[in-house]
Amino acid sequence: MNKRQLGNSDLYLSEVSLGCMSLGTDHQKAKKIIDRALDAGINYLDTADLYDFGENEKIVGEAIKGRxxxxxxxSKVGNNFTPGQDDWxxxxSKQHIKQGLKDSLKRMGIDHIDLYQLHGGTIDDPIDESIEAFEELKQEGLIREYGISSIRPNVIKEYVKKSNIVSVMMQYNALDRRPEEEILQLLADNAxxxxxxxxxxxxxxxxxxxxxxEDKAKDGFLEYSQEEVLAITKKWQDYVDDERTAQALALQYVLHNPTVATAVFGASSIGQLxxxxxxxxxxxxxxxxxxxxxxxxxxxTYQKHRV
Known part of the structure; x- marks a missing residue:
């Protein structure tokens, strides 16, 4: 599988990668999905401490033993929770980010995380303090690189200006083209x-x-009415044939822009994978x-999520 460089780092991610949030809590089933993904050439697994309140990281850690x-x-950090309680x-803060990293390493049974990401954030956060935490973790060798997971343009711009992030995880697809209008070129200009x-x-x-x-767009989707979404999904199939599935087309669309390092999809079954x-x-x-x-x-364009 082709790989793309993350910023100016030495991390090269497979063009498609596995988002682990949808794996569920059946450890054996999840391992089969992860094994198949790795065998196919996927080299990046994306999880977060919040997914199933730590259980997802444990599943990932078990599945990758020996590999x-x-x-x-x-993985991602920023949500403070107590295992067993459905609230966060x-x-x-710097203290939470550094403790969160230790907790994630312990759950996964590994000694470092390749890409550690802030799992959200607002413009009112102590951004300098958060950056300091990530920089120290990198210096300590506990993470290789760091980034943020955000769709907030103003937050992204602050991190571009102040930090050494190599990545931004954001929703992007042919129906949600907001990154094309405001973010992709900015990120490309800053590696x-x-x-x-x-x-x-x-x-x-x-x-x-x-x-x-019919189900997901009952009340519309972003700036689309349900009727518009239904028309697009019908038209989408016109570009599908024996040489390209609808799923492949969707992945190709986002990967068409070289600023996108990888398309992260979820899978709750081998069939979906x-x-x-x-x-x-x-x-x-x-x-x-x-x-x-x-x-x-x-x-x-982004109408909300400005702060």
């Missing part, structure tokens, strides 16, 4: 790459897209087809 040198692990509070989450738009850009849209792995066998996406897809969708 740690094959992969890059990303936002805490981007920062995107980890695109939600590339299938809640499944609405998958082979079952029309069906998914295989559908996304069809990307590896798909015919290339041409510039003409990409522009046609842009005409089918809308160039929407």
């Amino acid at each position: 740690r040198d094959e992969i890059l692990i990303g 509070t936002w805490d981007p 920062i790459n995107v980890l695109a989450r939600g590339p299938l738009a809640k499944g609405m850009l998958s082979s079952k897209g029309h069906q998914k849209a 295989e559908e996304n792995l069809s990307y590896l066998e798909a015919k290339p996406l041409t510039e003409q087809t990409f522009k046609e897809l842009q005409k089918v969708t809308k160039a929407i």
Whole structure:
């Protein structure tokens, strides 16, 4: 599988990667999904301490035993929770970030995290303090690089200006083109790459897209009405054939921009994983087809999430 460099770092991520949030809590089933993903050439697993309140990290740690040198692990911090209690509070303090890292390493049974990310954030956070924590963890060799997970333009701009982040994880897909209008070029100019989450738009850009849209877009989706989403999901299938699945097309769309290092998809079954792995066998996406897809969708912008 092709790999793309993350910023100016020595981290090279597979073009598609596995978001582990959807794995569930069946350890054996999750291990089979992770093993298949790694065997297919995926080298990046993305988790977070908050996923199933630490259980997801434990599952990832168990699944990668004996294979740690094959992969890059990303996790996230910033949500303070007590295991066993379904509640959490936002805490981007230096103390919490450093303790969160220790807790994550212990749960996964590893000695470092390749990409450590702030799991959210607002413009009112003690941003300098958060950056200081990540920088110290990097100096201590406990993390290799750091980034943020955010769709807030003003927060992203602050981290671009003040920190040495190598990545921003954000929602990006053909239905959510907000990053194209304000963020992608800014990041490209600063050698920062995107980890695109939600590339299938809640499944609405998958082979079952029309069906998914009837449920997921009942009240519309972003600036689209349900009728518009249904029309797009129908048109989407016009670009699907024996050489390219709907899932592959969705992944190709976000990866068309070189600022995107990897498209992070979730999978709760081997079947879903295989559908996304069809990307590896798909015919290339041409510039003409990409522009046609842009005409089918809308160039929407961030109206909220400013702070």
